[in-house]
Amino acid sequence: MKVVLLSGGVGGAKLAAGLHDVLDPGALTVIGNVGDDLEVLGLHVSPDLDSVLYALAGLNDGERGWGRAGETWNALASARAWGGEGWFMLGDLDIGLHLVRSQALRAGEPLSAVTARLVEAAGLATRLVPASDDRLRTFLVTPAGTLPFQEWFVARGHRDEVDALVFEGAREARPAPGVLDALAAADAIVIAPSNPYVSIHPILAVPGIREALATRAVRCVAVSPLVGGRAVRGPLDRMLTRMAGGTTPAHVTNCYEDLLDALVIDRADAPGAGEVPVVVADTLMTDREAARRVALTTLEAAS
Ligand code: GDP
Ligand code: CA
Numbered sequence: 001m002k003v004v005l006l007s008g009g010v011g012g013a014k015l016a017a018g019l020h021d022v023l024d025p026g027a028l029t030v031i032g033n034v035g036d037d038l039e040v041l042g043l044h045v046s047p048d049l050d051s052v053l054y055a056l057a058g059l060n061d062g063e064r065g066w067g068r069a070g071e072t073w074n075a076l077a078s079a080r081a082w083g084g085e086g087w088f089m090l091g092d093l094d095i096g097l098h099l100v101r102s103q104a105l106r107a108g109e110p111l112s113a114v115t116a117r118l119v120e121a122a123g124l125a126t127r128l129v130p131a132s133d134d135r136l137r138t139f140l141v142t143p144a145g146t147l148p149f150q151e152w153f154v155a156r157g158h159r160d161e162v163d164a165l166v167f168e169g170a171r172e173a174r175p176a177p178g179v180l181d182a183l184a185a186a187d188a189i190v191i192a193p194s195n196p197y198v199s200i201h202p203i204l205a206v207p208g209i210r211e212a213l214a215t216r217a218v219r220c221v222a223v224s225p226l227v228g229g230r231a232v233r234g235p236l237d238r239m240l241t242r243m244a245g246g247t248t249p250a251h252v253t254n255c256y257e258d259l260l261d262a263l264v265i266d267r268a269d270a271p272g273a274g275e276v277p278v279v280v281a282d283t284l285m286t287d288r289e290a291a292r293r294v295a296l297t298t299l300e301a302a303s
Contacts, residue, residue: 001023001024001027001187001188001299001303002027002029002182002185002186002187002188003019003023003027003028003029003186003187003188003189003190003299003302004028004029004030004031004182004183004186004188004189004190005019005028005029005030005031005190005191005192006031006189006190006191006192006194006200006203006204007030007031007032007033007048007052007192007194007199008032008033008036008048008051008192008194008195008198008199008200009033009036009047009048009050009051009052009066009194009199010051010055010065010066010233011192011193011194011195011199011225011232012030012032012033012048012051012052012192012193012194012199013051013052013054013055013056013060014055014193014285014291014294015190015192015193015223015285015291015294015295015298016028016030016052016055016056016126016192017055017056017058017288017291018285018288018290018291018292018293018294018295018296019190019295019298019299020056020124020126021288021291021292021295022292022295022296022299023295023299025125025126026125026126026127028126028127029126029127029128029129029178029182029186030052030056030126030127030128030129031129031130031131031179031182031183031203031209032046032048032049032052032115032128032129032130032131032203033048033049033131033194033198033199033200033202033203034046034048034049034111034130034131034132034136034202035136035137035138035149035167035198035199035202036048036138036149036150036153036198036199037136037137038088038148038149038150040085040088040090041079041084041085041090042102043090043095043098043099043101043102044098044101044102044105045088045090045098046101046111046115046130047066048199049115049128049130050094050097051066052128053097053115053118053119053122053124053128054067054068056119056122056124056126056128057122057123057124058288059122062287065233067089067091067094068091068093068094070093071091071092071093071094072091072092072093073089073091073092074092075090075092075095076089076090076091076092076095087154087155088150088154089154097118100114100118101114101115101118104117110133110176110177111130111133111176112129112130112133112176112177112178115128115129115130116128116129127178127182129176129177129178129179129182130176131173131175131176131179131202131203131206131209132173132174132175132176132179132206133174133176133177134169134172134173134174135168135169135173136167136168136169136170136173136202136205136206137149137167137168137169138165138166138167138168138198138202139165139166139167139168140152140160140162140164140165140166140198141162141163141164141165141166142160142161142162142163143160143161143163144156144160146166147160149198153198158234158235161238161242162197162235162238162239162242162243163242163243164243165197165198165201167201167202167205170202170205170206170207171205171207173205173206173207174206174207174208175206175207175208175209179206179208179209180208180209180212183209183212183213183216184212186216186218187218188218188219188220188221188299188302188303189213189216189218189219189220189221189302190220190221190222190223190298190299190302191220191221191222191223191256191259191260192222192223193222193223193224193225193283194225195225195231195234195235195236195239196225196236196252196255196256197236197239197243197255200255200256201255210259213259214258214259218302219261219262219301219302219303220259220260220261220302221260221261221262221263221264221279221298221301221302222252222253222256222260222262222263222264223263223264223283223294223298224249224252224263224264224265224266224269224283225252226240226247226252226265226266226269227266227268227269227283227284228266228268228269229247229248229268229269229272230247232284240252240255248269248272248273248274249263249265249269249272249273249274249276249278250272250273250274250275250276252265253276260277261277261302262277262278262279262301262302263276263277263278263279264278264279264280264281264283264294264297264298264301265278265279265280265281265283266280266281266282266283266284267280267281267282279297279298279300279301281293281294281297282294
C-alpha cells in the first residue's frame with residue numbers, strides 16, 4: 001500500500017515515524033512544509049523537514065519536542081558571544097546538517113535533491129520531499145502587523161493572535177519533483193496531525209497539490225491535531241477559535257474544505273463530533289509505539 005503523508009514538523013513527524021514503521025519499506029512518501037524555512041547565521045534551516053527526518057531516524061529529542069537528542073549548544077553560544085544572532089535555537093548536531101544543506105543549496109542543488117541525500121545518509125527507505133523547491137514563506141497577519149513565521153513563532157512566542165495567513169511565493173511555486181507523481185500513485189493520502197494553518201495550508205497553496213487531492217481516486221484522511229479541543233502544544237486551539245469559531249472536529253475538518261473522507265479524532269473529542277465522518281482513537285502519540293497504533297488506525301480509515 002503506497003501512502004502519501006502531508007506533514008508539518010513535530011506533530012506530523014510523530015505520525016510519519018508511525019507510518020514508516022508499519023508500512024512496507026519504501027511505501028511511504030512524506031511531503032513536507034517549507035513555509036517555516038529561514039536563513040539564520042548564513043545557514044538555510046528547514047525546521048519541518050528536519051523534524052520529520054530526525055523522527056524517522058530516531059534522532060529526535062522526544063522530551064524537548066524538537067531538535068536532536070543529546071544536543072549541545074556551543075556553536076550558538078559562541079555566535080552570540082561574537083555578536084551574532086542568537087534568537088533561533090540551533091544545536092551543534094543540528095548545525096552539522098544545516099551546513100551540509102546550505103553548501104548544497106549554494107552550489108545550486110535543489111532542496112528536494114539535498115533532502116533526498118540526507119534521507120539516504122540516514123539509511124531510510126521512506127521518501128521525504130519538500131512541497132516545493134521554490135521559495136515559499138509563511139507570514140501571519142496579526143494585530144501587531146504582518147510577521148514572518150519564525151518571528152511570530154519563536155521570537156514572539158506565538159503570543160500574537162492570528163487573523164489571516166499569507167504564503168509569499170506560493171502562487172509562483174511549483175511542486176518539487178516527485179510530489180505530484182507520489183500523489184498520483186498513492187493508494188491513500190493522509191494529512192498529519194499538524195497545524196492546518198501554518199503547516200498544511202502552505203503545502204496545499206502550491207499550485208497543483210490541492211488539485212491533485214481534489215481529483216484523487218483514493219481516500220484522504222486527516223488526523224486531528226487536537227486532543228480534548230486543545231492543541232497538544234502550540235497555538236492551534238487559539239488560532240481555530242479566532243479564525244474558525246471553535247475547536248470541534250467540524251472546525252478541523254472545515255480547515256480542509258471538502259478534501260477529507262474522514263477525520264481521525266481523539267476519544268476526548270468524540271462527544272462534539274456531530275455529523276462529521278470521524279474515526280475515534282487514542283491519538284496522543286507519547287512514544288513510537290503509540291505512533292504506530294495511530295498509524296494503523298489511520299491506514300484502516302484510509303483503506
Ligand atoms: P510544527 O511544524 O513543529 O509546529 O508541527 P506540526 O504543525 O506538524 O504539529 C503541530 C500540531 O501537532 C499541534 O497543533 C499539536 O496539537 C499536534 N500534536 C503534537 N503531538 C501530537 C500527538 O501526539 N497527537 C495529536 N493528535 N496531535 C499532536
Ligand atoms: Ca512548522
